[in-house]
Amino acid sequence: MPDSLIKMITIEEGASGYDLAKTVLENLPGIPVQEVKAPGKKSASTDTAMGKKTIHLLPYKGEFLKPCPGTREYICCGYQILNLGTNCPLDCSYCILQAYINQPHLRVFSNLTEGLAQAVQRIDRQPEQIFRIGTGELTDSLAIDPITRWSERLLPLFSTRKNVVLELKTKTNQVKSLLTSNYRDRIIISWSLNSPFICLHEEKMANGLKKRLEAARQCQMEGFTLGFHFDPLVQHPGWKDEYLKTLDLMADYIDPKGVIWISLGSFRFMPGLKPIIRRRHPQTCVLDGEFVTGLDGKMRYFKPIRIDLYSYIRETLEKWHSDLGLYLCMESDDVWQRSMGWSPNNTTGLSRYLDRRVLKIFG
Amino acid sequence: MEIEKNLKPRQGVVDLPDIDDSPGPYCMSFGFEPESLIASIKNVGLINPPYLIGNEDGPYMIVAGYRRIRALKVLHYERAPCLLLRKSQFSSLDCLHLNLHDNLATRRFNEVEKGMVLSRLTSLISEDEILDRYMPLLALPSHKETLLFYVRLERELEKEIKFSLAQGQLSLQVARMLLEVGSEARGGVFDLIKKLKLNINQQRQFIDYMIDISNIKRTPILDFLKEKSFKDILEKKDMNKPQKAKALLHFLRTLRYPTLVRAEETFRKRAASLGLPEGIKVSAPPYFESPLYRLEIFFRDGKELGSKLEALKGKEGLEALGNPWEEGA
Known part of the structure; x- marks a missing residue:
């Protein structure tokens, strides 16, 4: 995502008094700045671009x-989410953030220092x-890192703590500031991957597969x-070959x-979200599969299709x-058994399995 | 926007042919049944005179009272007492405002009428003012998206579809889906809904399947509607409308969910082939999502329960039950 x-x-x-606001302003010289009030309900955006060209700085009042x-x-x-901001400059057709379209713009929480403390x-x-x-649940961890310098604040803080691993998850190759940092311990750089077809057609604005993997190799080296x-796995024509x-x-x-780990999750x-995807991405293939109502009310692929994908x-x-360190994201015990050949039984079991991976890699 | 108190309308009696009774820019009536109003005027005459705007010698445009003028014409009245507003003294917004409050005081708007109000307001005042002030008046949430939807409803949907919506034969959700179908195919989809008298749930399902299948096949809905399979179902002589509706939805479901439908049929066949005693039923979980299947036993007393359990115990082939997509199940 070029700034x-x-x-x-x-x-x-x-929001303006905080360090992070200053960092953003310094890294975007010449970009018009506007002071605004906290938006009310009526400011809900129907802009199909979701205001992705605007960075909105605000103090975050929650945890x-x-x-x-x-x-x-x-x-x-059993993951922990560190909320640095919401919305994402990338425009993946399947993205759940589209359902939060009433909060447009790339929202960056300016009181990060206090939140981190x-x-x-x-x-x-x-x-x-x-x-x-x-940090990559409600935004891409690295896409706007050249602007926010989030990584410069996060790496020193978490790398030095023995009961933490920090995972930065991305679909970009914005790794420059990571590579120049001195911190490696307990830091995981992760890439969301998909088939070349899905990357090309459904992950607009994200870097292509090769660029992602080149960046991953650089980080590994x-x-x-x-x-x-691999989340979301999408059933599409020729998906196995792809x-x-x-x-x-x-x-x-x-x-x-x-x-350290590779997760698999099928599109859910x-x-x-369905009408929003239809409206914003009329050419998409992500809705083509056989989706049924899951036990949690979300739409998921019919079970044998999921098992097929994962297997x-x-x-x-x-x-x-x-x-x-393969694992399934948000799946049932029987799908685990049938596709992975074993099951952690429940959330505690999966948490233990992933904690063991942490201990194995980082001690 | 307030109408100034000193701009009082002039009372007058107007020849009905001098009134333009097409639904003009201030009309907010759609899909109404005129019978009760006609009966009322017939019984007690016109209680509230309509508001008209125009020049001294007409023709007059209706500001408020569209339905009353139509009723008077049906009753062959030649003239009517009216309240006359001068064009030079009342802006379009004043007129719209007057009509809006005249209606709000006496009745509830249907969804199409809400769209008419909002559509007309968008050309006269700012979006923010509509959201702040007028959406609550119409009992709508002050969301930009809601506003745009109602405006599209009024501007894009065909008259016949709007009429069905106003009459409650289509739900708001279905109207929203019809907007997404696009103008080319909408008529065809709506015709089928009407022809088969699909209920609200069936309408939603039907349009959902059509949109999905058209996307999956990369075939326009209009072309898909012309396919022989559709015609075959619609022309079946041995089926009545509800049966055709059911057959059509089943056909579409099979296209949309081939693996699921196959699994359901396999399970049904396997369960039937067990030949379970009467009053014992096995069923699959919805969409096979839960791993647990269900057994129901109906019995009159403990003795009957005992004998049914005994019969079940000795039943051969129970191991065939299970996930229908798995071999050996």
Whole structure:
């Protein structure tokens, strides 16, 4: 995401005094700045571009570090989400953030320093718990890093704590500031991957597959631990061949021994997202599959299709390397059993499995 | 916007042919049933005179009272008492405002009428003012998206579809879906809904399937509607309308969810082939999403329960039940 695509900065009341606001302004010289009031309901945007060319700075009033809400009835991974901002400059057709279209713009929380201090207090109070923290749930972790310099604040803070790993998840190659940093320990740089077809047609504005993997290789060569996420897996014509191309490329670029985990998740969505996707991405193929209502109310592929998707990717990945920390995101016990050949049984079991991966890689 | 108190309308009696009774720019009536109003005027005469605007010698445009003028014409009145406004003294917004409050005081708007109000306001005042002030008056949330939807409803949907919506034969959700179908295919889709008298749920399902299948096949809905399979179902002589509706939806579901429908049929066949005693039923979880299947036993007393359990225990082939897509199940 070139920072030249940002055309406007809006600063909400109470946001300008913070360090991060200054950093953003410094990194976007010459971009018009407007001070605004906190938006009310009526400011809901119907702009199909979702205001992705505007950075909106605001103080965040909630907790910065929160457990991932997961989803009821399915096995979750016990992840912790660090909220740095919401919305994303990329424009993936399947993105859940489109459903939050009433809050347009790239929202960046300016009181990050204060939020991080709170988060760290919580982490330090529970030294026996391993915090697997990620910033890439409600935004891409690195896409606007050249503007926000989030990584410069996060890496020193988390790299030095023994009960934490920080995962920065991205679909870009914005790794410059990571590579110049001195911190490697307990930092995981992860890429969201998909088939070349899906990357090309459904992940607009994201970097292509090769660029992502080149950046991943660079990070690996510079000593970073890597993660990968095949989420959402999308059933599309020739999907096996298409995903195989991605897996082959991974094998070309990446040393599997430096991979902490690879997650698999099939496309799922709240029913309300469907008309939004249809309107914003009329050519999309992500809605073509056989989606049924899951136990949590979300639409998911019919179970045998999910099992087929996961089984194929697992089998292919295992041919590459037998110890990749494969896991399923938000799946049921029987789907685990049938596609992975084992099951962690529940969220606690999956959390333990992933904690063991952390201990194995970072000690 | 307030109408100034000193701009009082002039009372007058107007020849009905001098009144333009086409639904002009201030009309907010759509899909109404005139019978009760006609009956009322017939019984007690015109209680509230309509508001008209125009020059001294007409023709007059209706500001408020469109339905009353139409009713008077049906009753062959030749002239009527009216309240006359001068064009030079009342802006379009004043007129719209007057009509809006005249209606709000006496009745509830249907969804199409809400669209008419909002559509007309958008050309006269700012979006923010509509959201702040007029959406609550219409009992609508002050969301930009809602505003745009109602304006599209009024401007884009065909008259016949709007009429069905106003009459409650189409739901708002279905109207929204019809907007997404696009103008080319909308008529064809609506004709089928009407022809088969699909209920609200069936309408939603039908349009949803049509949009999905058209996207999957990369075939315009209009072309898809012309396919032989459609005609075959519609022309079946041994089926009545509800049966045709059911057959059509089943046909579309099979196209949209081939794996799921196949699994459901396989399970049904396997369950039927067990030949379970009467009053014992096995069923699959919805969409096979839960791993748990269900057994129901109906019995009159413990003795009957015991004998049914005994019969079930000795039943061969139970191991065939299970996920229908798995071999050996």
